[in-house]
Amino acid sequence: MTENVIKRRALRIEQNPNIPLYLFALEAQEVDLVADVARISRDEAGKLFGYQRPEKKQHVKQILEYLDGEDVLFPNGLILALPTTVRFKGSRGPNPSDGLATIGTLEIPLPESRDAPRPALIVDGQQRSRALALTRRSTLPITVAGFVAEDLDIQRDQFLRVNTVSPLPSNLVSELLPEVNTQLPTRLSARKLPAILVNALNQDSDSPFKGLVKQASTTPDKKSDTVVKDNSLITAITESLSPSGVLFSYKNLANGTTDTASIRKILVVYWTAVKDTFPEAWGLPPAKSRLMHGVGIRSLGRLMDRVMERVLFDADIDSPDISDRVMAELALIEPHCHWTKGRWPEINTPWNELQNTPRHISILSNFLIRVYRDSRMGAS
Incomplete structure (x- = not known):
């Protein structure tokens, strides 16, 4: 290692020409000199930065205890996103490459000071990298796979792919998916549109959910304000995008396009009407309001399919009286709801005993849909 650059013998793998x-x-001590952790966060304008989850101190402690123990073998490598300023020089000689890999020397520039940003970012292995920075075996050789990409889209794509065996927290995956523009596996691709919509609901000024959705990037000082779990909203939207849901008709299966703008309008109109119908229950923590609880979000999401199907049969989503129409439909169930006190009729359950379980979601959603249907029949 020289003053401003680390030089290491390396293999360039002939995998992707771009x-x-x-x-x-x-060396273990060099990882901290070369690589930073891109923590997931948002700026004041709501733009997403980074992709890594918070540090798990207990996990780091366990790795460190092993590293500082006897007979260490540490084949668990790191994956780094390297800057375009790295330089690779192939070795001289008759056979530096076998067609799969080329041997040579990799030069990684170092920051001018400890406070300056490191040149690389850790895509996989952040808990290991923290333990390596603390171990007494500071010269322990650590295997590294590094790909050159300063584009965050590529880094996030790789981050999601390498963490499929040990699943990432669902809220972290959900918040990252809208930022990934590369082709995703089918399982992740199906979650992208609902994640985009939930992100918009949490960011847009006309949304009743603005600032209320708890996401992976939510800072500790904002957690008391975020009362709705993003996964509850994502699941509710995903169900409505299925063939039996009201949002399904806005997906064009023939050409693979989706009218995202209309879907967003439907969500904003419906949930704003919910907020205005139950103002005393809106925005409270789930422990004080089951409306903001997973069981409430999921159940009202299923009711949305019935309500909005009825409303949109007679009116366009851009109709000037669309909000009044939705409010009129929700008024049919309002007297029967007990989000913050009392017992739910017929299902004979105290308001605060409803839980975010498949059984309770099914019981409450079936009750709301039945009351809505019977009230409509009685009103007609």
Whole structure:
């Protein structure tokens, strides 16, 4: 290691001509010099930065205890996103490459000071990297796979892919998906549109959910304000995008396009009407209001399919009286709801004993739909 650069023998893997991939080794103490952790966060304008979850101190402690123990073997490598300023020089000689890999020397520039940003970002192995920075075995060689990509889209895509065996927290995946523009596996691709919609509901000024949705990037000082779990909303929207849901008709299966703008309008109109119908229960923590609880969000999401199907049969989503129409439909169930006190009739359950379980979601949603249907029949 020289003053401003780390030089390491490396293999350049001939995998993708547009994204160089290198295999090399760093000393444990050098990992902290080379790589930063891109923590997930948002700026004041709501733009998403980074992709890594918070540090797990207990996990780091366990790794450190092993590293500081006897007979250490640490084949668990790191994956780094390297800057375009790295340089690779192939070795001289008759056979530096076998067609799969080329041997040579990789040069990684170092920051001018400890306070300056590191040149690389950790895509996989942040808990290991923290333990490596603390271990007494500071010169332990660590295997590294590094790909050259400063584009956050590519980094996030790789981050999601390498964490499929040990699943990432669902809220972290949900918040990252809208930022990934590369082709995703089918399982993740199906979650992208609902995640985009929930992100918009949490960010847009006309949304009743603005600032209320708890996401992976939610800072500790804002957690008391975020009372709705993003996964509850995502699941409710996902169900409505299924063939039996009101949002399904806005997906064009023939050409693979989706009228996202209309879907967003439907969600904003419906949930604003919910907020205005139950103002005393809106925005409270789930322990004080089952409306903001997973069981409330999921059940009202299922009711949305019935209500909005009825409303949109007679009016366009851009009709000037669309909000009044939805409010009129919700008024049919309002007297029967007990989000903050009392007992739910017929299902004979105290308001605060409803839980976010498949059984309770099914019981409450069936009750709301039945009351809505019977009240409509009685009103007609």
